Amino acid sequence: MKTRWARAWAVVGIAVGLCVGAYIASQGLPESLLAEPAYAQGAKDAAPSFSPVKALADRDVYYPGSEDLAPDEMRIVACGTGMPNARPKQAAACWLVELGNGDKFIFDIGSGSAERLSAMKIPYDYLDKVFIGHLHSDHFGDLGDLWIGGVIGNRQRPLQVWGPSGAKPEYGTKYACEHMQKMFAWDDASRKGNVNTKGTRLVVTEFDYKGVNQVVYEKNGVTIRTIPAIHAIDGPVSFILEWDGLKFAFSSDTFPNKWWLEHTKGCDIVIHECFAPPSVLIDKQGWPASDALNVGTQVHTSPAQFGKVMSEITPRLAIGYHFFNDFDVAPAVTEMVRKTYDGPFALAVDYMVFNVTKDDIRIRMAVIDEDIWPQPSVTEKLPADPSQKIGFSEFITGGRVPYSDIVDKIYDDINKRYGSDVKAPD
């Protein structure tokens, strides 16, 4: 029955449409549709065109690589705001801090974040300083990608890493980086003689995790200090960066603690973990209540604890991260934060951008180009050193099918097109 009625109404609709169309065709468009729009009346010369060619006003988004920083300005980009488990929407912990003096610092480099960093369209030469708060994979899991990615992606400088010691040497940053290099032994060997490996050098500075307000970096007007963090076992730290009268603090992961309350008071920007509430861990992930409560309020800082911390240190802007910021989670997190804090705060998602000066904090989203390629290096990209080449065994070489006529032609074409003189191997 329904179908028959629907068909009947469709026929009526088409008939009415045809009649109206026929009427307009015979009479022309009604006067009301042709009249000058009200906003243009009386201002004919300045009237907007119906076919504008000028760009519209700023859409209040950030296009990476398109904006200079003012000499007194700090830009912070959320390159990872998620949780320990990887997911497409949010990489794990990573924050890029760019300063008006040209310096750039990466705080934590969790799983998935190397991709976000590349979307900022910054040559790898400038992404050479990484500060790691602790050695959980969601805070340093993409270090290998930035390190090796930089070797292929045009970084011509060593990658420098700062990170804490641990209660035992094997829990420290040095040990982690040395063994990461060992893990990449084949990768490292395979690139020798095929690309220039200048960027393979890794310079690690390990500092005492118990240092309180300890200076770990001081250069070019920038001071970076650490304070101990309380998270899972001994070793984690939080960072405080000071430059040109601006103060930035990043918790990495921590339970609320006395060092944070003492040393981050009155900061301009504080980024502090605000972990998924225990109820969310139970409902979404099926955790037992005992684990959800322990992880959500003892190992990490829950939203209500986050709010309490912020109400004690009163930053210009508090930024909460380290939860899956979804439509059904954000309202619950906001409600819990508001129970203990009534100041300004933002709940971060990846690609949120904060421009900070003494007078203003502007929050936008970055619009990124997914078709990103590595940016050309800022110094000359050197060719591979053939003397480093390890090559193949006789067994593997014996399996090659060279298609020499095809490859020789590619060499000829490239030499002609780019004026080079590279000989195809025999």
Ligand SMILES: [Zn+2]
């Ligand atoms: Zn952690």
Ligand SMILES: [Zn+2]
């Ligand atoms: Zn974490």
